[in-house]
Every structure is written in C-alpha cells, then in structure tokens.
Amino acid sequence: MKKVESLREVSEWANLNKDILELIFNKLDVMDITMGASRVCISWFLASHNRTLWNTVDLTNLQKLDVSRIFNFKDKERPIFFYKHPVDHKQGRTNLLTKIISRFFLDFFEVEGSISLMNLLVEISKLSRMAPKNLFFNFNSYIQENGLKFAAEKMPNIEKLALPIWSYQNEKSLRFSFSQWKNLKTLIIAHEHSFTPSFDFKAVGESCSSLTNLKYLGRLEEYTCRDIVCYLRSLKRLSLRCSLVSSTAVYRLINGLPNLTILNVSHCKNPYDYFLPIAKSIDNYVITAATQKLEKFITCPHDCMICKDRCRYSLSYLAEVWRNDEIKELEF
Numbered sequence: 001m002k003k004v005e006s007l008r009e010v011s012e013w014a015n016l017n018k019d020i021l022e023l024i025f026n027k028l029d030v031m032d033i034t035m036g037a038s039r040v041c042i043s044w045f046l047a048s049h050n051r052t053l054w055n056t057v058d059l060t061n062l063q064k065l066d067v068s069r070i071f072n073f074k075d076k077e078r079p080i081f082f083y084k085h086p087v088d089h090k091q092g093r094t095n096l097l098t099k100i101i102s103r104f105f106l107d108f109f110e111v112e113g114s115i116s117l118m119n120l121l122v123e124i125s126k127l128s129r130m131a132p133k134n135l136f137f138n139f140n141s142y143i144q145e146n147g148l149k150f151a152a153e154k155m156p157n158i159e160k161l162a163l164p165i166w167s168y169q170n171e172k173s174l175r176f177s178f179s180q181w182k183n184l185k186t187l188i189i190a191h192e193h194s195f196t197p198s199f200d201f202k203a204v205g206e207s208c209s210s211l212t213n214l215k216y217l218g219r220l221e222e223y224t225c226r227d228i229v230c231y232l233r234s235l236k237r238l239s240l241r242c243s244l245v246s247s248t249a250v251y252r253l254i255n256g257l258p259n260l261t262i263l264n265v266s267h268c269k270n271p272y273d274y275f276l277p278i279a280k281s282i283d284n285y286v287i288t289a290a291t292q293k294l295e296k297f298i299t300c301p302h303d304c305m306i307c308k309d310r311c312r313y314s315l316s317y318l319a320e321v322w323r324n325d326e327i328k329e330l331e332f
Helices: 002-014 018-026 032-036 042-047 090-098 117-128 143-156 170-178 203-206 222-231 247-256 284-293 315-321
Strands: 054-057 065-073 077-082 106-112 134-136 160-163 184-191 214-218 236-239 261-262 273-277 294-297
Touching: 002 042, 002 077, 002 315, 018 160, 032 117, 090 160, 117 143, 134 294, 203 222, 222 247, 273 315, 284 294
Parallel strands: 054 134, 077 106, 134 160, 160 184, 184 214, 214 236, 236 261, 261 294
Antiparallel strands: 065 077
C-alpha cells in the first residue's frame, strides 16, 4: 500500500505544469538541483538540463556558517565555525585544521565531511554541460589542481570567475585551466599569503586577452604588483577592497596599467601597520597620479568605521563581504 502511494506521489510531481516546474527550479540552489530535484523523476531530470538554470554556477552559499559554539583563546571567547553544507576534499579538511589560527586572523574553523568539491563539480557538469558563463566558488573552499582543471575543461565558456582563498595550484594546472577560459573577462581572487603560494598571473595573462576586470583580496606583495602590471595589461577596473596594500604598490598599479580607469582601495590597510588605513597613509603623489589618469579612484573617508574595526578583517568577515564591491562589474 505504501509503495502504491509513493508511486502516486511521484506521478503527481512528474506531471507538474512546465511553467510551475521552471519556477520551482529557479528557486533552488546548485546543491538542491544536482543532489535533489534532478533525481525526483525523469521529467525533473530532463528539466534540470535547462540551460537557463546554469548560466551561473554559484557555490558561494554551500558552506553556511554556524557560530553558535565557542572556545577560549588567550582568555577571550572565540567562535567556532561549523559549515552547514560543507563541500571540501578530505585533504583540504586536514590542511584547514592546521591553519587554525593565522598570524592576524583569530578564527577557528572546523569542517565536517560531506560531498567532495570534485564530486560536486562532476555532478554539476552532467547537467550544465557547457552552459555556465559564471563560476563562483565558496570563499573557504579547498580546490585542488584536478578540481580546477576539471571545471575549466567542462565549463570552457566562463566569463566571470571567483576563486577561493584555499586554492592550491601549480603552474601547470593554472596554465591549463586558464588556457580553456579564453573568454574570461572578470577574475576575483581571494589569497591567504601565509599558507598558499603566490598566484601565477602570467598563466592568466598568456591566455585571457579579454580580461578587463580584476579583484584581488589579500596582501599585495611587491612581486604580485609587478606581475599584475607585467601580465594583465588590458585591465580597466581593479579592486583591492579590504586588502593589505602600500602607497607604493598603488602608485605602480596606476602608472603601470595603461588602460586602467577605475581603482578601488576602499577599506584597505597598510601591510606593515594593520591599524593604519590606506586612506590615512596614502601619499600625495599617489593622489596626484590617480587624479590625472583615472576616471574614478575609490577610497574611504578618514572616519570609516570598517577601517577602525580590526575584527572586520578576520577571515569570517572577509568571507561575508568579498562578494560586495563599489565597482559593479566586480560584484557577484
């Protein structure tokens, strides 16, 4: 009897009006579609292949945080972050636990097991085919070389890409991946310089001639600045929002990028003094260069509350705000 009722329920769901079915699917996230809705029945499976559903593969919300638990650190209570929908590789979970506390971000992360990021990408590719134009990883995802290469091979038409902070790639894997993304126009990078190697901008510049928008979130070292100027000559819009950056680096970017029109340094701080906002330390010659060349130079007011609050620069805070930007092309 229960089996008959179950079959009847499946039949009712399978016969839903196409317009209603489309409305339902548009309300679902990536995990809901790949691991749930696409497996209800054959009609839902076919509906899950609709190209309009896969214009954007948004993985940013898969790891929602639960901060209800705390631990004591140096006589202070600190939150423990549990991921509600963890999507990570086992090795990534192990490595993340070794990164409990960075030098200036006092956050503790615990990641519980679930589907691996690689397996999720496989499931997504079965449904999306080559439709995706936007690919956004979760800020805290751990993406390995094979994961990025697989995404590039199966989703070659990506125009806007957001890479996570725990991204471990060698030169070979980056060269292959970006060689597939020749239509890439916008690149968002979160980088933790203490634990991850420097990003290979040469691999990007050699293949992505259409790249005009870049957002870099992290510590902008001199060699990173040099690579951006050397290999990303077509950049028009650059955001360093919430990064650690010096006046010298800002000046080099303004003068070194011939096509740069908009530069965002809002909420940036001096890499040698985390309590000193860039807005208060930027030299006059930088202001002059920006005024003469750029259409827009975005900075903070001197009384910016975000810049005054050091806790706002924890990894947990950056994970919440990295999707925001004063440059609309770099929002996602």
